[in-house]
Amino acid sequence: MNDSDRQAQMLYGFNHMQYMSTFFSLGMYYDIELIIKDKRYKTHKSILHAASPLFRTRLNQNIRQMVMNCEGIRDESIAKAFDFIYKGTVELRLEQVANILKLADMWQMDELKKYCYSYLEIVCQDNRQVYQKNEEIDDYLLDNFLRITKHEKFLNMSADNVKRLLSSDNLQVSSEEQVFEGLSQWVKYDWTNRKNDLYSLMKCIRFSLCSVSFLLEEVTSLCCESVEGCQLLLDALKWHEMPQKRCNLPLMNFKSRIKNKVLVIGPFAIETYKLRTKSWTDFCTVDIQNVNFSTAVFQNNLFVFGGWNCEDRSHERVYSFDLLTGELKHLSPMKVKRSWSTAAVVNGRIFIMGGYSYENKLETVEEYDYVKNSWKNVASMKSKRFGHASVVYKEDIYVFGGESGKEYLNSVEVFNTKKNQWKILCPMKWKRSSLAAVVVDDYIYCIGGHSDSPLNNVERYDPGRDTWTEVSDSPVKQIRQSAICHNRKIICFGDHNSPLVQEYDPANDQWRIISEMPNSRNHYNAHVVDLNL
Template sequence: MSGCDNRKGENSKDNISTISADEGLPRELSQISLSSESNSEECHCDEKHSESTLKNIYGYYQSQKLCDVVLIAGECRIPAHKVVLASCSEYFAAMFTGSLREAWSTEITLERIDPQALRSLINYCYTGSIELNSETAEILMTTANLLQLNSVTKACCDFFEKQLDPCNCLGIAVFAEQQSCLSLHAKALEYSYQHYMQVVKHQEFLALESDQLASLLKSDELNVQSEENVFESLMTWVQHDNLNREKHLPTLLKLVKLPLLSSEYLIDKVESACGNVAECQPLIMEAVKWHLLPERRSLLFSNRTRPRTSTIGRLLAIGGMDGYKGASNMEMYDPRTNTWTPFMRMGARRLQFGVAVMQNKLIVVGGRDGLKTLNTVECFDLTSLSWSTLAPMNTHRHGLGVAVLGEGPNAPIYAVGGHDGWIYLNSVERWDACSRTWSIVSPMAGARSTCGVAALRGKLYAVGGRDGGSCLRSVECYDPATNHWTNCAPMLRRRGGVSVVAAGGYLYAVGGHEAPANSAGGRLACVERYDPRTDSWLLLASLSCPRDAVGSCLLGDRIIAVGGYDGVQYLCVVEMFDEEGNSWRKLAPLSTGRAGAAVVAVPPPQLF
């Protein structure tokens, strides 16, 4: 048997062949030998591997093959692959990789999930594509947020941001807050503030809850022309459902800056609309006191007396030295955007001049043109953007101080001290808007140029400056009722080229120099404040660097210091004083350095 079997096995070789790897090949090719000298390696990378693999997986999803879980939402059943869902969603990753029973369940019911939204989002996990429109974006974002599909949530936020409109921005803000989408919430609120005057005309505004309206009214970023707009919007909301909303009036009225309304408006509008509500009467009385007792305003300061950013106007930096022949251009600062932009040019070049603002007009007084001292006066109309000429002063003056004393369209302008090209001056002139003439008033006790001049509580102050011999500490106060100057407590430091601002019942002396102006040192960074009630000066936080010829102004309730000269260069630095923190914070810089610029606050652009 065995011999027969062997022969049979041997004979079977004719029918069954065993083929070796190198059989039938030439001997020299039976083995592939790489040169030991090359020792090369190569990494193959298929750039389309991920795409083709996911495409194949999507094919299995469409044909419902190899699926290991079924998601159930309502009547909708969606077979899917756990590994794909877990790779895209933190929610599913926690569900399928943790110790929950869903990790090994083959059917999972998702409560309170929209079936169509779920199907679209599962499809997105396989394709990376989803369609957003005004009808589906809200439910898709809600579902994506629940399932922690963060990329879809962000796409929905971007979609809503592009759809912002005065008619829907408040609703989008509320929805974003509910979904904890902080970026969209902030942008929707910012849009609501910027377009507030249009927002209040739509149904969403009228449908706000009282706390939602409160969050709007308390923002200083509301873009309104005046506080009247804010009060009127509040009353529109209350009167839409007066029976149920009048009880919220006292709380919401606290968020309106009543002291910043005119006394006429307070009596004619606010008193008539809210005076019958007992809790509102103290707020109205506070605003009336603000108008009737200006000398006590420092005691009445609150959030209601701080103007909104859009109503404080804009800042103009006019002329000054820029390192060349002197600047004749103007730059305008917008506090809402923290930006400077070119504005207009002066009719002619002036240095060391004074500027006052009256009724949407800039009054540019004196100065020098580089060769001679001027007595000319020009007027720039902020409404028509045109220049005109006013009657000249009696005396040629550069380095003078200019201020408006009083309120109203006919408040007088004072031109104080300066230099006439030969001597330092102690004389003072007053512009009468009715007669359109300049007249001489009582002179100061001492001559002074490059002094700081400001009006405070119905009186005029001349601070520091130079008298030819040295820089001055002395301060004088002019009372128009008596036409007389009196001496006040001197500053703590001598200051020539000083800038002075009146704010909150105080005078602020900013920068200056205490050595000759043409010397390398002696410039000051320190700032001091004068209290007329105690007739005393107090040192405050210093500027970021020493300088004189700083331009400064009160914008809203904040002091802004602009430019200056540090002894080496003309500066473009701009700083704002924070009284509560006793510190200076830098703002956007000027486009070019300048010193001795006239810096004034002007009404918002809507008004001119």
């Protein structure tokens, strides 16, 4: 194809898009209606299909209306996104770009994201200015702190922006030591001009979360460059060594950073959900050909236990997947084949409880020794159960509901991991299987599941009093959902019938729908990951 042909082809496509843009603005020839924040946008499936893999996943021939979640997105940003979809270009202002980038991330519109970044580079001339002016780029810094601390763009940041970064609860690090090491690199890069900023920046470090050995070995040399730094180090050591004096140490921040990523696991793939932006990305595919497995995350490894596949039904195989390197290992198999079981980690000990094995329903419990790669039996539960839920609270494992093979269960029992003993507790008000359970503060919430039909009722358990209280129902009935706790709120991920993501705020006993899974799925697990992926 010569240049003349290319030019003619581009003009032909441009003219067609002008017509389609006119059709959109006039609401002509549309075949689908998007409902966004109580507004209706008449548009065209073929155009949406070409714009984003999200639309390609959700659109089908019969659908005529589609609800899109745009939490936190301004109307003007939605209008700009449609301009880009139909024209391939859009007029931007600097104050708009962060919100448009957020929408582009939600709708998986990579071309719009590239367009926004190109605009920022032109306006700011220097990527360092981009980092300082745009909140979406701040999100990048927060999410990738370890990757950027040695980069020139970080080392040349202003003291105010470094302080804003280090102060954020959303800084994604595995340990507070990593935050101090980043600060140390920034200060030493231009020590003469930055040493006067050291004390104010060091107050952003949560030294109460650092180990005593790290304080003595790594922090001492930098702290002792100033009297104020010495006092800060002394207060940190008092926090650890003299807990009775903590009330007299007001500068000690003991609040943990908020983890920002959730891994949604299975079947056959892992996706990442970013909690702050409510956006999804593919993490990896995993060659584990089974469903109804149980999972645990421990020491940067994802463990997958048992499950069910078409070849041999329930099985005893165990895998570990290194979340940092992507290495998949086969581990020592469990003693018993089991699917529909649950897993729990208590002080480095991994327990597998109950489940289903061929026609047998299980009450047995096994403990996995990570160091020795071996299994042993521990005390069995009081009841046989599968499809149950379990949580860890104060070093004990609580198990809720499930099925016995004869009936749905509302029974509850707790495992004292130190005494190797099970105890029966007050039952739930509702019999339920395939439910979700999650700990928030000093309560345990049991959500949804099914008992002949799907449920959306929610119960709250008080372990201190062994009592149950019913709270507000969730908006959507979901079976085999998975729930996590984030920032003292519950986030429930959907099932194959309803991919909606729901959030519950215990403080006001209210639910709301906040997002949608890109792929409807069944037989999966979700974990908040405590590492910088």
